[in-house]
Amino acid sequence: MPREFKVLIAGGGMAGLILGQLLELAGIEYMIFEKAPRPTTLGSAMGFGPNIMPLFEQLGMLEDIAKISKLVDHTLVLDEDLNVVADIDGKAMRKKLGYGHYIFSRPDMFQLLLSRVPAHKVFFSKKILTVEEEIDKVTLKFSDNSQISGDICVGADGGYSAVRQSLYRSLKARGILPRKDMEDLTFGFYNLLGTTNPMDPAKYPALAAPDCKIELMQRTTTKHALHTFTVPGNRFCWNVTNHVQTDEGANCTVFRNSEWGNETAQSMCNEVRDFKAPFGGTMADYIDATPKEAISIVMLEEKLFKTWYGSRTVLVGDACHKMLPSAGQGAINAIQDAVVLANNLYDLPDRPTLKNISFCFNLYRSERYPMAKMAFQLSQQQSKLISGQSLTDRMKRKMAFSYIPQFVQNKAMEKPNAYRPQVNFLPMVPDRGTYKVLQRRLSKRYQEEMGVSKAV
Template sequence: MTYAEQRQLPMVLIAGGGLGGLLLGALLEKAKIPYYIFERATKVKPLGSAMALGSTVFPVFEQLGILEELYRFSLPTRKIVLRNGQMEELTTMRMDDEEAVAGYANRLFARPDLYELLLRQVPEDKILLSKKVLRVEEEDDKVFIHCSDNTSYEGDVLVGADGAYSAVRQNIMKDMQKEGILPKSDLEELVAGYTAAVGITKPMDPENYPQLKDKSHCHFENVVDSESLSWSVYCLNDNRICWGARIQYKSMEEAKKEMFMNSEWGPEANEAFLKEFTHKLCPYGGLMGDLIDATPKDLISKIYQEHKMFQTWFYKRSVLLGDACHKMLPAAGQGAANAFHDAVILANCLYDLKDNSQASITAAFQSYYDQRFQHAQAGYDVSKLSAKLMAGSTWSDRLVRTIVFKYLPRSIQQKQFEKTNSYRPQAMFLPLAPKRGTGYVLPQLPSERYAEEQKKRKADEAVVV
């Protein structure tokens, strides 16, 4: 009996309608696996600034038929210029030769544009708003979620894609603590590294910002000051400018104090934070305050940039994805890329489920964890190093920056790049995107169900002929 003949499709409940949850929904839609996405927000309001992605994600975008559209609202990133607060160039990281190896250029775009693109891949009736998950319970081989609006939902699998302070993870940890099986490290707090504000201006005048006239690549400029401050600017192909401003914490005590004082961001706290940057020089010319003033105030996002790698990714019928199991600093695009990688591998494992028994689900979750943990750990390490290089202002950060940019041989940097770009997971239930570039690509676990279905399809076609 084939998978198609014997399988029971699982009902998948996805808590969280962020980037990772949306991609998982888009993949389950292609796999014809029933699902719903539960989003705590009352309305979809994409926020954020710039994002950069490349060869580790683009193959699955190609499978979904959305890569060309992403190309239309993005620009390739050919180099990153790092400056000090006086606008003196510290170093330039060139990426011209990486496209030949990777097969794709890294591309930079506005995060809300990507969010809107993924949102269009999920039918509107599959996303339920104002659904904040408060409690999770399991009974009779089913998982139930109870939401803040007094509604409840039943499924076979629950995916916690609900961020760094995931309610699904909190429920998992509570149950595992009762059984005495929760790793102690998972109880430790997230490590706070920075407070940041990000935004995207309205379209700006290219006569005032000549970088906007050049559509061949994104002019990516990053500034590290000596006062715990760092900021970045990136241009989009529609004459908007993305910007980010960060303040680095010197200790966890300082971070906790700041987070307590501003537990709820308001206009006054926001204004006080941005005031630190208004008179700082902008790499494109003028002051950072010019870009801040040109940004709609309701589209400025304020975030605490924290990090932590959790050891627990699943328990019974609940499984975690993205920030819920590995919160990364938003450097080098690792946070979003790894959430997408999670979504791809988890979709593959759900596609190959033989039935909805606890044994089969546990085996699927274990396979997901085994395929992803090592790669997520590598991405976590890269994100921490990238944050030191691009935003760190402590003496140790400056030392690391000097060693990497002045003394680390280019050959070693190239090997690390090739290693990172060799991992590019695809949906194994869709026709694979062709291999691009000269670099090595890691093999994936094949889908037994997909192989069987393709074999049956060919046999049926032969009978018809």
């Protein structure tokens, strides 16, 4: 049934596009505003696993994802002489958890998600200047002198969210913004990354394999980490990670905007060209096979904010929890935010009063914050384990890969994969695998409309 309120989504990334698709299914009016002038073509490898794949099965997208992805069977960790330090088996986890881990290029996934939202509801070149709240509406004002009003504003606009900044200014003026939320994001790493054009499988046999080949190389002489992934189309996704020490991070003003861009990438490309590459050759081979406009450098910050909403504004994704990427939890948690928020918006009474909206936002934050906190901590641990270059990090890495049994490492990954939110106003897909999944809550409205009363 159509709903009588309008949602304004700031940000056309993965969280914003998934939320748009879900609101479309829920019959809720929405518009998506993206500051970039065109759909993104930047990024490297990303992955989805058991804690998000039930949603895509529910939405009928498994075949679409399979076409742009490869499943992970093994992940190899190498030293800079290409010796295998660790071989992490993904097959055993797949059987237990019911789904495998799919690896794809970020631009491919972005295009897939964009195709699922009506084109007339996504607006590009819409940079938000201010978010103004009144008792009965919220208004976005843009740099092109236009404005739009609605009932709810969703800040899905990234780690340096204009929506969050506007909300926090208002809360700070009222003296109710926690001190922690006033602090800057913490810098940990920066990445040079890209996705190649098709390369020759005869020269790089890993490209011809049906499964995704992942090789992570640790360099000790230059303190870089090289991550390389095979994706469909005989392409490599690659990134070079550099660990930023605390005192260095404070001076990295060139990266402070945290934007995907290639303006500052050339000097780092020159710095790493002669490095041995995990799948053979040197990094120059991968860099030269990647279109210049598709190479970017991005600062990797982290911060878990306490305040996720206020009045008619609510935050999702990087806008409220910016995570380091090594555990692959950033995009997954952003999408989980979108799912849980859509579920609660579906149950929002037709009259979008401030009281009703605040109740809805509180339910959303209450479910998501503990899970986001767990994922945030996992991301910290994994990033230091995979890419950290301090003496402590290197010692922990050696201990983990040399002495801790694989089943112990797998056990640590089971808890995050037990949380698998689905759209609670659509038929649920059954649990897969043998691992116990956390119980899900059905929509009250769905139960009333469909005569369903059993929780799943």
